[in-house]
Amino acid sequence: MTVQHIRSTDQGDLTSALGACAAGQAEGIDTILRLEGGRLFGVARRMLGRGDLAEEAVQDAMVQIWRKAGQFRAEDGSARGWIYAVLRNRCLNILRDGRRLTTLAPEDLAALQEARQEAVPQEGWELLPGSGRLRDCLAQLDGEARHAILLAHVGGFSHGEIAGRQQVPLGTAKSWIRRGLASLRECLS
Numbered sequence: 651m652t653v654q655h656i657r658s659t660d661q662g663d664l665t666s667a668l669g670a671c672a673a674g675q676a677e678g679i680d681t682i683l684r685l686e687g688g689r690l691f692g693v694a695r696r697m698l699g700r701g702d703l704a705e706e707a708v709q710d711a712m713v714q715i716w717r718k719a720g721q722f723r724a725e726d727g728s729a730r731g732w733i734y735a736v737l738r739n740r741c742l743n744i745l746r747d748g749r750r751l752t753t754l755a756p757e758d759l760a761a762l763q764e765a766r767q768e769a770v771p772q773e774g775w776e777l778l779p780g781s782g783r784l785r786d787c788l789a790q791l792d793g794e795a796r797h798a799i800l801l802a803h804v805g806g807f808s809h810g811e812i813a814g815r816q817q818v819p820l821g822t823a824k825s826w827i828r829r830g831l832a833s834l835r836e837c838l839s
Contacts, residue, residue: 671719678719682733697741709746711737719803728729787837788820795830797821 663681670678683690689713694704714736723730788796798816801807807815813823 660728663834664733665724666718668715668722668729669717669731672722679716682715683712686730686733693734694737695739698744703744707737707740712742714740726779755809783838784834787834790837791830791833793828794818795826795833798826799830802827 663685664717667681667685670681672678691704694707694711695701698707699706711733715733720738722729726732760770788799793801793827794816798812801812801815802809809824809827810820812827813820816823
C-alpha cells in the first residue's frame with residue numbers, strides 16, 4: 651500500500667468520522683483521535699509552547715468538532731484541513747487570552763526557573779534515573795556536550811538558554827548538542 655493510498659484512505663475515514671459526529675455517533679471522535687490525535691497535540695504544543703495548554707486546546711477542539719461537524723462541506727475542502735482549522739482557531743484564542751500563559755506570580759516563576767536549573771546538575775549526573783547503557787554512553791561525551799544535552803533534554807532549556815548558561819556562542823551550544831546526540835545514537839545502536 652502506498653503512502654498516497656494511506657493518506658487518501660485516512661482522508662475518507664476523516665470525512666466519514668465527521669459525518670458520524672454530525673449524526674451524534676461518538677465513534678466519529680474516536681476515529682479522529684486515532685488517526686490524528688498525536689499530530690493534533692503536536693501542532694497545539696508547537697503553537698502554545700506548553701503541554702497542558704495543548705491538551706486543553708485539543709480537548710476544546712474535539713468539543714467544537716463534535717458540535718459543528720454538520721457544518722463541514724467536503725466540496726469546500728478536506729476533512730483534515732477543516733479539523734486542523736478548528737484546532738488552530740482554538741490555539742489562537744488561547745494565545746489571545748494571555749492570562750492563561752501568565753498564571754504564576756513573578757516570584758513563583760523565578761523560583762520555578764531556579765528549580766529547573768538545579769534539576770540538571772553539572773556533577774553527579776550519573777545518578778539521574780534511566781538506563782545504565784545511556785549513562786555509559788553519556789560518560790563517553792566531553793563534559794560541555796554532555797551538560798548541554800542534559801540541559802536540553804532533562805531541563806527543557808532552549809539552545810539559546812543553554813548558550814547563555816554555558817557562556818558560549820549559540821552556534822557552539824548547537825554544535826555540542828548535535829555532535830553529542832550523534833555520538834549517543836552511535837553508542838546506543
